[in-house]
Amino acid sequence: MFLELWKKECGQVAKSLIYWLYVIVLAVFFVSQLGSLKSHMLKEPKKGQDSYAEYGTMQSNDEREIMRTALSSLAQGIWYEDFTTYPVGFVKHITLSEEEMDEIEGILLETTGMSRDAAGEDIARHFQENNPENSYVPYVAEPKEGLAYEDFLRKMERVSEILGPGSDFTEERMKASAKLPMDYEGAMEAYRDLVEKDGYTGGYLRLFCDYMGIILGILPVFVAATRILRDKRAQMQDLIFARKASSFAIITSRYAAMLCMMMAPVMVLSLAPVVECVTFTKGSKIALDYLAFLKYDLGWLLPTVMVVTALGLFLTEITESALAVLVQGIWWFAAISLGVDKLHGGQYGWNLIPRHNTEINYSGFANGYTQLVYNRIFYVILAIALTAVTILIYEKKRKGHLRRRGKILRNYKRTDEA
Amino acid sequence: MKHNVLWQILLSAVILLLSPLILGLRNLDAVQSAKVLEMYVALIGIILLVPVFQPEQNKDLRDLIQSKYTKISVIYSVRVLAAICIGGLMLLIYMWVMKQGNCEMETGKYFFGVMAEILAFGGLGILAYSLSDNVVIGYMAPAVYYVAAYGGGAKYLKKFYPFGMVTDYDTKYVLFAAGLVCILFGIIIRGKSRR
Amino acid sequence: MKTKIEIQHLDKFYGQKKALSDVSLTIEEGMFGLLGRNGAGKTTIMKVLATLLEKQGGSVKICGIPVENASEIRKITGYLPQDFSMYPNMSVYEAMDYLGVLSGLTKAERKQRIPMLLEKVNLQSNYRTKVKALSGGMKRRLGIAQAILHNPKILIVDEPTAGLDPEERVRFRNLLCEIADDRIVILSTHIVGDIEATCEKIAVLDEGKILFQGTVAELLHLVEGKVYKAEISRHELDAVKERFLVTSILALGNNVMIRLLAEEAPFQGAGRCEPGVEDAYMYLMQGRGDLLCS
Numbered sequence: 001m002f003l004e005l006w007k008k009e010c011g012q013v014a015k016s017l018i019y020w021l022y023v024i025v026l027a028v029f030f031v032s033q034l035g036s037l038k039s040h041m042l043k044e045p046k047k048g049q050d051s052y053a054e055y056g057t058m059q060s061n062d063e064r065e066i067m068r069t070a071l072s073s074l075a076q077g078i079w080y081e082d083f084t085t086y087p088v089g090f091v092k093h094i095t096l097s098e099e100e101m102d103e104i105e106g107i108l109l110e111t112t113g114m115s116r117d118a119a120g121e122d123i124a125r126h127f128q129e130n131n132p133e134n135s136y137v138p139y140v141a142e143p144k145e146g147l148a149y150e151d152f153l154r155k156m157e158r159v160s161e162i163l164g165p166g167s168d169f170t171e172e173r174m175k176a177s178a179k180l181p182m183d184y185e186g187a188m189e190a191y192r193d194l195v196e197k198d199g200y201t202g203g204y205l206r207l208f209c210d211y212m213g214i215i216l217g218i219l220p221v222f223v224a225a226t227r228i229l230r231d232k233r234a235q236m237q238d239l240i241f242a243r244k245a246s247s248f249a250i251i252t253s254r255y256a257a258m259l260c261m262m263m264a265p266v267m268v269l270s271l272a273p274v275v276e277c278v279t280f281t282k283g284s285k286i287a288l289d290y291l292a293f294l295k296y297d298l299g300w301l302l303p304t305v306m307v308v309t310a311l312g313l314f315l316t317e318i319t320e321s322a323l324a325v326l327v328q329g330i331w332w333f334a335a336i337s338l339g340v341d342k343l344h345g346g347q348y349g350w351n352l353i354p355r356h357n358t359e360i361n362y363s364g365f366a367n368g369y370t371q372l373v374y375n376r377i378f379y380v381i382l383a384i385a386l387t388a389v390t391i392l393i394y395e396k397k398r399k400g401h402l403r404r405r406g407k408i409l410r411n412y413k414r415t416d417e418a
Numbered sequence: 419m420k421h422n423v424l425w426q427i428l429l430s431a432v433i434l435l436l437s438p439l440i441l442g443l444r445n446l447d448a449v450q451s452a453k454v455l456e457m458y459v460a461l462i463g464i465i466l467l468v469p470v471f472q473p474e475q476n477k478d479l480r481d482l483i484q485s486k487y488t489k490i491s492v493i494y495s496v497r498v499l500a501a502i503c504i505g506g507l508m509l510l511i512y513m514w515v516m517k518q519g520n521c522e523m524e525t526g527k528y529f530f531g532v533m534a535e536i537l538a539f540g541g542l543g544i545l546a547y548s549l550s551d552n553v554v555i556g557y558m559a560p561a562v563y564y565v566a567a568y569g570g571g572a573k574y575l576k577k578f579y580p581f582g583m584v585t586d587y588d589t590k591y592v593l594f595a596a597g598l599v600c601i602l603f604g605i606i607i608r609g610k611s612r613r
Numbered sequence: 614m615k616t617k618i619e620i621q622h623l624d625k626f627y628g629q630k631k632a633l634s635d636v637s638l639t640i641e642e643g644m645f646g647l648l649g650r651n652g653a654g655k656t657t658i659m660k661v662l663a664t665l666l667e668k669q670g671g672s673v674k675i676c677g678i679p680v681e682n683a684s685e686i687r688k689i690t691g692y693l694p695q696d697f698s699m700y701p702n703m704s705v706y707e708a709m710d711y712l713g714v715l716s717g718l719t720k721a722e723r724k725q726r727i728p729m730l731l732e733k734v735n736l737q738s739n740y741r742t743k744v745k746a747l748s749g750g751m752k753r754r755l756g757i758a759q760a761i762l763h764n765p766k767i768l769i770v771d772e773p774t775a776g777l778d779p780e781e782r783v784r785f786r787n788l789l790c791e792i793a794d795d796r797i798v799i800l801s802t803h804i805v806g807d808i809e810a811t812c813e814k815i816a817v818l819d820e821g822k823i824l825f826q827g828t829v830a831e832l833l834h835l836v837e838g839k840v841y842k843a844e845i846s847r848h849e850l851d852a853v854k855e856r857f858l859v860t861s862i863l864a865l866g867n868n869v870m871i872r873l874l875a876e877e878a879p880f881q882g883a884g885r886c887e888p889g890v891e892d893a894y895m896y897l898m899q900g901r902g903d904l905l906c907s
Contacts, residue, residue, distance in 0.1 A: 222554050
């Protein structure tokens with residue numbers, strides 16, 4: 001019975017307007033963001049190129065440099081009494097309490113040997129010597145002699161705790177601020193990673209997943225909400241409830257059908273970068289990973305679609321309204337904003353939409369791989385849990401609980417009140 | 419009418435009230451203020467305006483209402499107007515709070531800019547709803563519009579780019595007009611709908 | 614297992630309100646009618662039988678299976694709700710097919726039964742008609758077809774003829790009688806005519822309690838010899854209504870033809886007549902608040 005129901009549900013989805021709108025939006029988004037990858041495909045870097053920028057940038061591991069950049073920022077923040085953080089991509093100015101300020105000033109003293117006033121003098125002196133009107137030379141604060149890097153890191157961690165999320169003093173940010181342009185060796189390494197470890201297609205599929213994740217973090221909720229609301233609008237619930245089919249079969253067949261129908265166009269679209277790769281690398285000795293698209297579609301994108309759809313099912317079933325759309329909208333907004341400074345990939349965290357806005361940075365991917373796997377598994381489990389709860393709710397409704405009396409739903413005026 | 423609009427007001431109020439937790443509302447310069455207003459606050463346009471037809475979603479109920487004296491399009495227009503006023507009020511309060519927090523902004527210009535966006539987002543949703551008879555699609559249209567704009571849409575959207583407060587203020591006039599047109603057509607089409 | 618429904622001391626509350634109070638009924642093969650006004654509790658009983666509501670007290674067994682065993686019960690019951698409605702954009706055949714899958718029928722079974730049932734309800738030329746284009750009567754007939762799709766032993770029909778024109782009503786009643794051959798068909802209604810035309814046994818329900826249970830003949834016996842017919846002038850009507858229970862009024866120019874209940878001949882010119890179900894119903898409902906008309 002499940003198979004039959006699943007087939008019917010797929011048919012239902014295929015006949016609904018909202019599904020085709022979904023497909024169109026998906027396709028348009030794909031074309032606009034990833035349109036032609038041909039112009040971006042990486043070739044082997046040659047010695048003596050002007051710039052290797054397309055192969056990324058290199059992290060400066062010069063500890064001194066990192067310390068310098070961070071401490072300058074700290075000194076200025078203390079002197080001007082203004083710290084900015086970017087918790088969700090929007091700027092936020094932080095005001096500190098007296099104790100917090102004292103503590104941070106203490107840290108400045110320990111790391112640079114400068115008190116607040118001393119820092120102020122130092123900054124003033126710097127800008128007198130280097131008039132910002134002529135050319136802006138950033139202020140640099142020197143770390144104290146003998147300051148150990150680990151000690152420095154510990155202190156900066158404390159500062160970022162005080163300031164809250166998104167500050168300049170987290171380890172990632174500090175390292176990120178100290179970046180150098182890519183050189184030939186670095187570029188070669190990135191390219192080799194792409195060819196050998198990624199099978200060339202892997203890199204582009206990661207890029208595909210990055211972009212498609214953005215739209216898939218919200219679009220499925222519309223399809224899910226519509227399907228559930230349709231039953232309510234047609235007032236067919238009783239007919240379905242009174243039948244033999246179990247709540248489990250009904251809900252899971254609907255869910256499975258929606259997932260299949262929604263992932264199908266995604267998988268078709270994911271073949272486009274593969275095809276581009278094939279054409280681009282024709283004649284070369286590069287061994288392509290032809291099946292990478294399966295790994296990425298199912299491993300990277302499917303969990304996002306699963307959980308967005310499951311949440312949509314759950315909220316729509318329980319509220320019988322379009323609330324799921326708004327909730328998902330908020331979640332999407334948060335996920336996107338949180339990922340704004342992690343675009344380069346490798347820092348996947350627990351984000352619904354893991355970002356990796358480049359075909360390279362395989363090392364970042366490798367480093368963040370375990371976290372990514374945990375992340376994706378988490379969302380799959382969450383999706384299953386939400387579906388299970390939905391089944392329970394459906395079953396309760398079937399027995400006559402959780403229903404509202406009267407034929408017309410809460411949001412709609414009752415005929416007699418009109 | 420009051421009991422129809424309540425949850426939308428509440429939800430809008432909630433997302434506005436929560437915003438200081440994640441955004442900073444103090445000491446923003448002109449560009450940052452614009453960003454907060456046009457990328458976040460304008461979203462209340464979607465919440466407040468799109469569900470305007472929902473109370474009469476049931477077809478029988480629609481027929482019943484349409485047979486009464488007051489034309490149904492008048493009812494819708496009143497609702498839309500009320501929603502816009504409430505949105506405007508919320509916006510004013512929010513901007514006032516920002517000003518208290520020492521944010522830089524050109525009040526009149528920004529106010530009009532965000533209202534234009536509210537009309538555009540809401541209007542697009544209303545039109546989508548009336549054409550499809552489906553409130554979910556009504557929400558989807560402005561959501562997709564927003565996502566498109568967010569994902570670097572200035573190129574494609576040109577004069578319809580919703581986040582042009584600082585870069586290209588002309589877009590706001592376009593949005594304002596487009597929003598009004600969408601709302602108008604949405605109400606007319608819905609009023610005539612026999613579906 | 615014999616086809617039988619046994620309800621004993623059934624209670625059902627909606628919050629504080631008692632919807633059903635100590636209801637006991639035994640229903641056997643054939644057409645069974647539940648008569649009562651709106652809010653009497655008819656739909657509640659039907660929904661409990663269809664496993665769509667949970668009871669609070671008492672026991673309900675269908676063919677020996679307790680109603681808590683929902684999945685088993687759903688296999689042998691078919692339900693046609695009062696506000697029957699389907700996805701408007703589906704065609705008749707598609708709708709039946711979808712509901713058939715939900716009832717666990719295989720493709721072969723569906724292919725065989727659906728055309729047969731649609732013919733039985735006279736919708737065989739409407740396979741492709743969209744549900745939203747069906748008339749009220751056609752929709753109801755579709756409703757019956759879907760309810761017996763899986764050949765259930767029990768058919769539960771809630772207010773089936775409400776909103777149908779007289780011709781459709783007759784057709785529908787006939788259809789139900791045909792179907793009742795080797796099944797239990799439970800029919801709830803506030804239209805007395807439905808009962809008269811189709812049911813052998815009935816129960817009268819009011820405010821969640823059973824006022825009467827038995828055959829139609831037994832019901833009529835309650836008012837045997839108490840029903841009178843008379844023709845009076847219009848302005849006498851109000852006075853008569855105050856003194857007696859008037860069960861029907863028919864306008865005849867300046868006069869009215871009335872039927873009323875009385876222990877003995879009420880006044881000059883009133884003749885005794887055969888009691889009808891309506892009279893008996895009114896008699897039972899005496900003093901219980903607003904009376905209904907048919």
